[in-house]
Amino acid sequence: MGMTMAEKILAAHAGRKTLDPGDIVSVRVDLALANDITAPLAIQEFRRLGVARVFDPAKVVLVPDHFVPAKDILSAENAKLMREFAREQGVHYFEVGRMGIEHVVVPEQGLVAPGDVVVGADSHTCTYGALGAFATGMGSTDIAVAMATGEIWMKVPPTIQLVYNGTLPPWVGGKDLILATIGDLGVDGANYAALEFTGDAIDALELDGRFTMANMAIEAGAKAGLFEADWQALEFLRERTSRQFDIPVADRDAHYAAIKEYDASKLEPQVSFPHSPGNAKPISQVGDVPIDQVVIGSCTNGRMEDLRAAHEVLRGRQVHPRVRCLVIPGSQEVYLRALKEGLLASFVEAGAAVSTPTCGPCLGGHMGVLAAGERCVSTTNRNFVGRMGSPRAEVYLASPAVAAASAVLGRIGSPAEVVGLPEAARGEQK
Amino acid sequence: MKLKGQAHKYGANVDTDVIIPARYLNLTEPAALAAHCLEDLDAQFVKRVKRGDLIVAGANFGCGSSREHAPIALKAAGVGGVIAASFARIFYRNAINIGLPILECPEAVAGSEAGDNLEVDLTTGVIRNLTRETQFKAKAYPPFLLDIIAAGGLVEYTRNKLASKGVT
Numbered sequence: 221m222g223m224t225m226a227e228k229i230l231a232a233h234a235g236r237k238t239l240d241p242g243d244i245v246s247v248r249v250d251l252a253l254a255n256d257i258t259a260p261l262a263i264q265e266f267r268r269l270g271v272a273r274v275f276d277p278a279k280v281v282l283v284p285d286h287f288v289p290a291k292d293i294l295s296a297e298n299a300k301l302m303r304e305f306a307r308e309q310g311v312h313y314f315e316v317g318r319m320g321i322e323h324v325v326v327p328e329q330g331l332v333a334p335g336d337v338v339v340g341a342d343s344h345t346c347t348y349g350a351l352g353a354f355a356t357g358m359g360s361t362d363i364a365v366a367m368a369t370g371e372i373w374m375k376v377p378p379t380i381q382l383v384y385n386g387t388l389p390p391w392v393g394g395k396d397l398i399l400a401t402i403g404d405l406g407v408d409g410a411n412y413a414a415l416e417f418t419g420d421a422i423d424a425l426e427l428d429g430r431f432t433m434a435n436m437a438i439e440a441g442a443k444a445g446l447f448e449a450d451w452q453a454l455e456f457l458r459e460r461t462s463r464q465f466d467i468p469v470a471d472r473d474a475h476y477a478a479i480k481e482y483d484a485s486k487l488e489p490q491v492s493f494p495h496s497p498g499n500a501k502p503i504s505q506v507g508d509v510p511i512d513q514v515v516i517g518s519c520t521n522g523r524m525e526d527l528r529a530a531h532e533v534l535r536g537r538q539v540h541p542r543v544r545c546l547v548i549p550g551s552q553e554v555y556l557r558a559l560k561e562g563l564l565a566s567f568v569e570a571g572a573a574v575s576t577p578t579c580g581p582c583l584g585g586h587m588g589v590l591a592a593g594e595r596c597v598s599t600t601n602r603n604f605v606g607r608m609g610s611p612r613a614e615v616y617l618a619s620p621a622v623a624a625a626s627a628v629l630g631r632i633g634s635p636a637e638v639v640g641l642p643e644a645a646r647g648e649q650k
Numbered sequence: 651m652k653l654k655g656q657a658h659k660y661g662a663n664v665d666t667d668v669i670i671p672a673r674y675l676n677l678t679e680p681a682a683l684a685a686h687c688l689e690d691l692d693a694q695f696v697k698r699v700k701r702g703d704l705i706v707a708g709a710n711f712g713c714g715s716s717r718e719h720a721p722i723a724l725k726a727a728g729v730g731g732v733i734a735a736s737f738a739r740i741f742y743r744n745a746i747n748i749g750l751p752i753l754e755c756p757e758a759v760a761g762s763e764a765g766d767n768l769e770v771d772l773t774t775g776v777i778r779n780l781t782r783e784t785q786f787k788a789k790a791y792p793p794f795l796l797d798i799i800a801a802g803g804l805v806e807y808t809r810n811k812l813a814s815k816g817v818t
Binding site for chain 1: 663665667668671672673675676677678690691709710713714715716717718719722736738739740743744747748792794803804805808809812
């Protein structure tokens, strides 16, 4: 019987011709990752293993992004501990001013290729599935073992295939697809499983939208979320890596635990209400929800297409007087491109605050923590109780276009309400 | 090995952000993390919990962030183990890796309330509700995981493996 993408990649890394869901295998790791929150514990456990050097410094990457630029003394100490370990071991390391949010910067730096196995001490490591890699989040101890040995145990997950048919309506993109999907599957609907995203709506979706979707696979409990690498992925990789790779493709007779089909052409922009990413509602059913803050950025939506979408809404308009709008480009590369394209100037002219890359507010760290009773529309990935600050604050998850429209309106609203049709759609109608 | 303690009961989807909020993730000392364990879900938990007590919770316990600080905080707060209808994948690995006993048993969750006295035999997976005089059997661990548990955690398991290969 044939294999799914996840099964093929894991088989190749376990030295097996075939394998089945449920098999426990030891797999070779192409990249092990940690950040300034998870690395200190991983380094402590690495030392306890009694191994002097990481298995391959070219296959380990440490990124300070959560609490940097250091928000307090303890965070500075953790970042320092990681920096010193990175220097000692000669692994990949990206310093403030040259860094980005790990899941934005790692693909940009050409550290992931199709068919790779990537493990990271961060639950959103699944982002790299957008390039056809098997990428999954783990804890610090697992990553310590991966850094030391270059191997990790895994249970082969069953695969759920998600097929998106039809043409996406205006203002509907990757974030809306994934929020609607999590709403449908539930936050543990794909627990332990791999997701395979496919269909003509996916073929037409830009790569940044696929990063967004793969990124949030974990919010349905999934171990990984994979896309077949196509011309867009290859274009992205061309200037970034000289490595040779095969593109994993699911066999026609692969076995899926479930196949779900969605009609993308019927989808509206989505908003996930507090306090679960699974509480997705179409924008027409949101009602009147006044807001205090908007966050545009994160490993979910901090890439160029995200900023361009926000820009299309905010350009020439003003952030509502009662709202604070924070724009956080996901990496220095994104920041510089957005600067050169003039996006950042428009954001500042609109009355938004533009920050250096950081995870910051997404997890209530710094750079936009909420007070009790405040509401935020955020392009991030989680809206759990206390996620962005006070346990009595509320976070609504949405796309960059919806977040930008909400910033202008002072309440949750649709980009169509602010702008009408997007420029691209207007062009088609001429 | 047996665990004995009172049940602290919670619902489904207890995420790692409420187990240990990110505002405390600049801490790494277990005792410092334990002081804030579950505070956004149950502000009195840390004051109420006694060493060896058991968390009893619904499906998808430990979902969300991969922070290993979550099982570390529970363990350091005195929690003897977690019984849940199901566990999120990363939390499951983390708990095994750091030696926090976890048991998957929806029946025991349905059949136990906060304050019940529970006894757990980790070797057999038998959970006894002493208050209600009922008994349940948790889902067995895969044999491979039993090896990690028996070694005392993933670091110890890996050290043994490396030593047998003559790496260290």
